Amino acid sequence: AGMSYWCQMYFQNSATLSGVRVQWVFGLYCVVTFAIFVFVALSMATSCFSPYMYLLMQTNHVLERIWGLVPLIILTFLSWPSMGLLYAMAELESPLVTLKCVGHQWYWEYEYSDFGLVSYNSYMVPEEDLKLGEPRMLTVDKSVVLPFSVWCRVLTTSFDVIHSWAVPALGVKSDAVPGRLSESSVKIETPGVFWGQCSEICGALHSFMPIRVEVVSCEIFGK
Amino acid sequence: MGRFDSAFWKFFPCPVLLYGKRLDLMSTNHLDIGSLYMVFGFWSVLAGTSLSSLIRWSLFNPGSKFLDPVCYNAVVTMHALVMIFFFVMPVMIGGFGNWLVPLMLQVPDMQFPRMNAFSFWVLPVSLYFMVVSAFVENGVGTGWTVYPPLSTFSYHGMCMDLAILSLHLAGISSIFSSINFMVTITNMRSVDGHLLALFPWSIKVTSFLLLTTLPVLAGGLTMLLTDRHFNTSFFDPVGGGDPVLFQHLFWFFLDLVYLSRFMFLVYKKKLLMEMWVCSMPCLNIGFLGFIVWGHHMFVAGMDVDTRAYFSAATVIIAVPTGIKVFAWLATMMGSKVSTEAPMLWKLGFIALFTIGGLTGLILSSASVDVTLHDTYFVTGHFHYVLSMGAVFTILAGFTHWSPLFSRVMMHRQKMKSHFIAMFLGVNVAFLPHHFLGLAGMPRRVVDYPDQFWFWNKVSTFGSHLSTASLLLFVFLVWEAFMSHRPVVSVRNSSSSPEWSVAVNLPKHAALESAKMSGGSI
Numbered sequence: 252a253g254m255s256y257w258c259q260m261y262f263q264n265s266a267t268l269s270g271v272r273v274q275w276v277f278g279l280y281c282v283v284t285f286a287i288f289v290f291v292a293l294s295m296a297t298s299c300f301s302p303y304m305y306l307l308m309q310t311n312h313v314l315e316r317i318w319g320l321v322p323l324i325i326l327t328f329l330s331w332p333s334m335g336l337l338y339a340m341a342e343l344e345s346p347l348v349t350l351k352c353v354g355h356q357w358y359w360e361y362e363y364s365d366f367g368l369v370s371y372n373s374y375m376v377p378e379e380d381l382k383l384g385e386p387r388m389l390t391v392d393k394s395v396v397l398p399f400s401v402w403c404r405v406l407t408t409s410f411d412v413i414h415s416w417a418v419p420a421l422g423v424k425s426d427a428v429p430g431r432l433s434e435s436s437v438k439i440e441t442p443g444v445f446w447g448q449c450s451e452i453c454g455a456l457h458s459f460m461p462i463r464v465e466v467v468s469c470e471i472f473g474k
Numbered sequence: 475m476g477r478f479d480s481a482f483w484k485f486f487p488c489p490v491l492l493y494g495k496r497l498d499l500m501s502t503n504h505l506d507i508g509s510l511y512m513v514f515g516f517w518s519v520l521a522g523t524s525l526s527s528l529i530r531w532s533l534f535n536p537g538s539k540f541l542d543p544v545c546y547n548a549v550v551t552m553h554a555l556v557m558i559f560f561f562v563m564p565v566m567i568g569g570f571g572n573w574l575v576p577l578m579l580q581v582p583d584m585q586f587p588r589m590n591a592f593s594f595w596v597l598p599v600s601l602y603f604m605v606v607s608a609f610v611e612n613g614v615g616t617g618w619t620v621y622p623p624l625s626t627f628s629y630h631g632m633c634m635d636l637a638i639l640s641l642h643l644a645g646i647s648s649i650f651s652s653i654n655f656m657v658t659i660t661n662m663r664s665v666d667g668h669l670l671a672l673f674p675w676s677i678k679v680t681s682f683l684l685l686t687t688l689p690v691l692a693g694g695l696t697m698l699l700t701d702r703h704f705n706t707s708f709f710d711p712v713g714g715g716d717p718v719l720f721q722h723l724f725w726f727f728l729d730l731v732y733l734s735r736f737m738f739l740v741y742k743k744k745l746l747m748e749m750w751v752c753s754m755p756c757l758n759i760g761f762l763g764f765i766v767w768g769h770h771m772f773v774a775g776m777d778v779d780t781r782a783y784f785s786a787a788t789v790i791i792a793v794p795t796g797i798k799v800f801a802w803l804a805t806m807m808g809s810k811v812s813t814e815a816p817m818l819w820k821l822g823f824i825a826l827f828t829i830g831g832l833t834g835l836i837l838s839s840a841s842v843d844v845t846l847h848d849t850y851f852v853t854g855h856f857h858y859v860l861s862m863g864a865v866f867t868i869l870a871g872f873t874h875w876s877p878l879f880s881r882v883m884m885h886r887q888k889m890k891s892h893f894i895a896m897f898l899g900v901n902v903a904f905l906p907h908h909f910l911g912l913a914g915m916p917r918r919v920v921d922y923p924d925q926f927w928f929w930n931k932v933s934t935f936g937s938h939l940s941t942a943s944l945l946l947f948v949f950l951v952w953e954a955f956m957s958h959r960p961v962v963s964v965r966n967s968s969s970s971p972e973w974s975v976a977v978n979l980p981k982h983a984a985l986e987s988a989k990m991s992g993g994s995i
Contacts, residue, residue, distance in 0.1 A: 254925065255913040255925045257925050257928060259913035261909075261912050261913070270845070272841075276839060277836065287832060291803065294807065298803070298811055299813075304807075304809055314804070318796070318800040322793050326835075329835075333840070336841040338778060356628075378537070388922060388923040389923050412623045412628060417914075424845065424847055425775070428717055428718060430716060431711075448919070450847070451848055452616065452621075454628055457919065458918075458919035458920050458921050458922070459921075
């Protein structure tokens, strides 16, 4: 599903290619960082429990060169895919649909200007009004509707203070800054419902302005 | 401690009882001022930890109405500000710096003793304003980063202004103490530059960083003040300003504060590598720290090339940091590792700071950061670096040098139990944050969707344990003074000169700066 699950320890499954790629790069970083940590932990453990002192560790220029160069190589190897992904994510294909999210204290206002001006506000449903089975803190009265397999452009801005429009399962996060229009592009591969929350502190009800994105086929979207 | 140094105030002595001995509050002696910083930091850590307990109690169960959202936001803000500006910075730089730098340099005192006293006494005033700001109106609920327009637009009352004033004062305190340290270390040396001990060297680098960046923070805060009251529009788009400008100013300063703290960490153990192995990385980290601030702003809407640059520059900082870690590891391999409490803290520091650094490496990637920005992953990262990096360092230093500062020995075995309790507590508290962040839980939320319950519960248990270990530490300090095991001799013939005053603490370590000349040492 497009939301987190109990005891989750990893990312939510991503419905966009860029999300999948982010998780791949993260996995690469994890492998390398875990290896580095194991190296550090093992050398600490062996030196703690060993009765010997390693004299070659006292003044060793070769060693110093090695531990300067090897990290540099490892880090270059790590950042290469990361940079590539950054530029790939910044490629803005010509989108077919534009969604504008305007952050307010404390709700979102969505606008679709491709089809005349369609605009509505989306508020969180308070706990007492929830129906059976609706997730607490995430249910909204009106959700965002987007078509799948189509490039969509998401523009974020704000009416008052800085908010952030974020949907983890789509790999989207974009600060909504007043006076600025931030652009992200997203192409969602599968239909479904995806959830997110506001990700920049915006006052008292910051925790209570969630986001629900319903991704449907193009025909349904057209209606 | 019976040192009455303040000639000018001789007619207005203000003796108080500290450690059962009289301490003159008007003293300008570096030892007294160092002790005052330590006591001040001690109070602040109790306050900051209590605030963190409030946060974790709120997050214990979903739907808990323990704190209302407005109060919760204020608690979150206060927790960060108190811990950073009134605990870590005063204890590390004011406390340890004032106590140890003149002793290590074998000079009578700091270069500007009265300015030293001034730097300290500004801090209680600053803390007072900060505490008052939490109690007027609704408290400052902007998060410690005080981003406009939330800080300019939404908080109309005195609370925000009091907090800004408090930060200004804390900045003044740090600026003056940085000047003092830099001049002392540069000027009052008795040996040539390249033989300077690592601890004063790193304090010097730290002071330089603070000196250059605190004015930028002060400028940003002043701009916030004028936006609020004097009709300027630095951060207001209606008048042509931009909120992101504040983010640039703020983070330029902040990164350097972070880095400055890690400059002089675990230099209590004698580094067997040559001095420059650690001093060069200090300088490199210091220099690079000036040019990486944008890694806090990857989703704020910067240009892609800018993001690529900041990502690359941040990754490069990992190289000198790694060199330092490897140098520490090499020192461990080349020497006999004791299992006394200070060594345990240093070992814990190396392991946990490495983890924090590695999660920071993950966050430095601008593309991965899109998913992880402003989630609990970031909170987990910086708590590993601060709550385990900085705090373990402070505890390592305190347990190592407490016989020097307080003239009494702490209980050896109980200190080790304290280490174990704290180690378990902070790990149980902060490891789950990474899982929550990966799952998508955002930061600074008072309540969360039910699926995040499990790790939040685990984290709260960990915070209970680490708070309990803090109380154990308070008990251990009290017990040390009550049991009165005075220092009679120094066992390890360490070449660190500060231990020369361990048994008899005179007013000044050296009555004049020693002169060593001729030949190389």
